[in-house]
Structure formats: C-alpha cells, structure tokens
Amino acid sequence: MSNLADLSLRPRILYSCYHNRSAEGEQFVPEHILSFQIAGTLTTFDGSRKQVFREGDLRLSKRNHLVKFSKQPPEHGEFKSLSVTLDQETLRRFSLEHSYHTPGPAEPAEAIVALPLTPLYQSYLDSLRPYEQLAEAGSAGFLALKVHEAILLLLNSNPELQHVLFDFTEPGKLDLEAFMNRNFHFNVRLPRFAYLTGRSLATFKRDFEKIFQLSPSRWLLRRRLQEAYFLIKEKGRAPSEAYLEVGFEDLSHFSFAFKKMYGVAPSKL
Structure with a gap:
C-alpha cells in the first residue's frame, strides 16, 4: 500500500491498491499530487469541505494541506488509484526551463481541486496504466519525462493552476x-x-x-x-x-x- 506523503523517491508515480476493505486516515500533503481514481471511492475532508471522488475522477491535491480521507473499495473489488507527485524541485526546474515566473502566493482555496477528465488527460493516464513497467530499475529518466508531461498537461488544460504550481512560498502567518x-x-x-x-x-x-x-x-x-x-x-x-x-x-x-x-x-x- 502506498502513502501519498511518502516522497523518498523523486520523481514518484504511485499506484495504490486496497483489497476488499475500507481504509481511513489522515495525512499532511507536502507536495502537489495529481491523482486518478481507477476503482472505488475516495472521500476527503480538509477541515471545511468534504469531497467525494469516484471511478474516473481526476484531482489535484495541493501541497501544505491537512486532509482526512476514507478509501472505499467497490463491492467485490479493489480500491485503485494512480498518483503523480509534482515536487518542488521538479517544478522549480520546469519554471526556469520554460520561463514561468512565480506569480506570487496563491489565494487560499480548497485543498483538492477536481479536474475535468479531458481526452488529453485520458491519453496521458492510459500511458501510465502499465505501472509494473514504470517501476522497473533504470526507468528514472522515463518517470521524469512523465512527470514533466503531467505539468505541461495541467498548464495546457487548466492554465489558472500556474498560480498554484509555481507558488514556492512557505505558509504565511495565519489567524x-x-x-x-x-x-x-x-x-x-x-x-x-x-x-x-x-x-x-x-x-x-x-x-x-x-x-x-x-x-x-x-x-x-x-x-x-x-x-x-x-x-x-x-x-x-x-x-x-x-x-x-x-x-x-x-x-x-x-x-x-x-x-x-x-x-x-x-x-x-
């Protein structure tokens, strides 16, 4: 079972699979994570908002948020999701390479953004399905390219997210x-x-x-x-x-x- 907060390897593409039982918990999200719900249901709560993600849903979890979650497998099936971690180091390199200027701190908003599953996203996710091949030794370069591709897709399909992805500031003093x-x-x-x-x-x-x-x-x-x-x-x-x-x-x-x-x-x- 994979923990989304485990970022010991970068770049990271994680495949989660839970067998015939629900799993509940909470986590601190230290990096942005693009996730696709393959099977089952994920219910999240960020302290003020509850969201439910079902099979076929796509989401972006923002860094520096606290989230409670419940993972429910489908009847007679397994909970499955695929997640791509967009770490700060990779995003900084991307912003320099493509001349994206940090627009300043993003406005406070929801911890998780639901994204429409466009044909471009679907094509990208299909390319990640053979996870066993992605995890093979020597695939680090390929994985880096797939993370790079995920960033390009997000900016192309949801350009407003640049204010989230390229906000490298630490949390400011809150109430x-x-x-x-x-x-x-x-x-x-x-x-x-x-x-x-x-x-x-x-x-x-x-x-x-x-x-x-x-x-x-x-x-x-x-x-x-x-x-x-x-x-x-x-x-x-x-x-x-x-x-x-x-x-x-x-x-x-x-x-x-x-x-x-x-x-x-x-x-x-």
Whole structure:
C-alpha cells in the first residue's frame, strides 16, 4: 500500500491498491499530487469541505494541506488509484526551463481541486496504466519525462493552476485562532501546526497561550473531547468512530481522558 506523503523517491508515480476493505486516515500533503481514481471511492475532508471522488475522477491535491480521507473499495473489488507527485524541485526546474515566473502566493482555496477528465488527460493516464513497467530499475529518466508531461498537461488544460504550481512560498502567518478551530481534529504534531500557521514552534506556543489561555496540548485535548461529546451525545456516533474523527490515536486513551473530563465513559452516554 502506498502513502501519498511518502516522497523518498523523486520523481514518484504511485499506484495504490486496497483489497476488499475500507481504509481511513489522515495525512499532511507536502507536495502537489495529481491523482486518478481507477476503482472505488475516495472521500476527503480538509477541515471545511468534504469531497467525494469516484471511478474516473481526476484531482489535484495541493501541497501544505491537512486532509482526512476514507478509501472505499467497490463491492467485490479493489480500491485503485494512480498518483503523480509534482515536487518542488521538479517544478522549480520546469519554471526556469520554460520561463514561468512565480506569480506570487496563491489565494487560499480548497485543498483538492477536481479536474475535468479531458481526452488529453485520458491519453496521458492510459500511458501510465502499465505501472509494473514504470517501476522497473533504470526507468528514472522515463518517470521524469512523465512527470514533466503531467505539468505541461495541467498548464495546457487548466492554465489558472500556474498560480498554484509555481507558488514556492512557505505558509504565511495565519489567524491562529481560526486555523486551530478549523483544524484541531487533525492528529499532527505541534511543529506541523506551527509551520502551517507561518510560525516557529516557540512563536506558535507563545501566540497560542495569549489567545487561548492554555498550552496547545491542553487546549487540543479539551477541544477534541468537547467535539467527541457532541458527536456521541447529539449525533449518535459510536465512541469507536468519534475518537478517530476528533484526532485521537488510541481508543483506550480517549476513553480514559473522556471519563476524566466528563465523569462518565463515552460508551455510557
């Protein structure tokens, strides 16, 4: 199984396949990723927007975003997707080679862009289907050409994406209170939250305590438990579902913290 956040080899073309079961999780997307849904359904949530991608759908996941996902195979089948990572190093070389000037930071928008499957995209994706051949030793040059081709296709079919692809700036300083209230349920470490809000870890902690009057770890624990209480009590979610939705890794730790805060086990609500 492939993880879209695993970028140890560049350029990278990944083929994901999950057998007869659903898979849920979350990830930080460090690079732009062009993905084609071959079979099954992918449901994503970026903190404010839910999207569903089905067989035949094409999407571009933007870098520096947090995304929750659920991968559902078709009945009696496998979840399959094909993804092309457009890393910053490759995009910088491309911009220099083709004289694309960085237009400045892209406007904040959705984490994932749905793209229409044009004949040009379809032809390109068909050329990637024999993944076993792409993965053979000595194919690095060919893979680099296919990533280069993907960039050209995106610019030809969706020229407005140049503002996304060639934005090489790091996250700017954001409204910390709004960001945390929107993203508290993502299970990422404090340095990642700090980076995404345009702060050093020390500045993040200092600004956080000024705003919330609590340390980040204590606020996150309390806020996640409050959300879990709401989901279980008001929305009828099972504790085994709610703890993952709000950013806990372990059900037993969640149950212990919940009972400590509310005086009752989540299963007793």
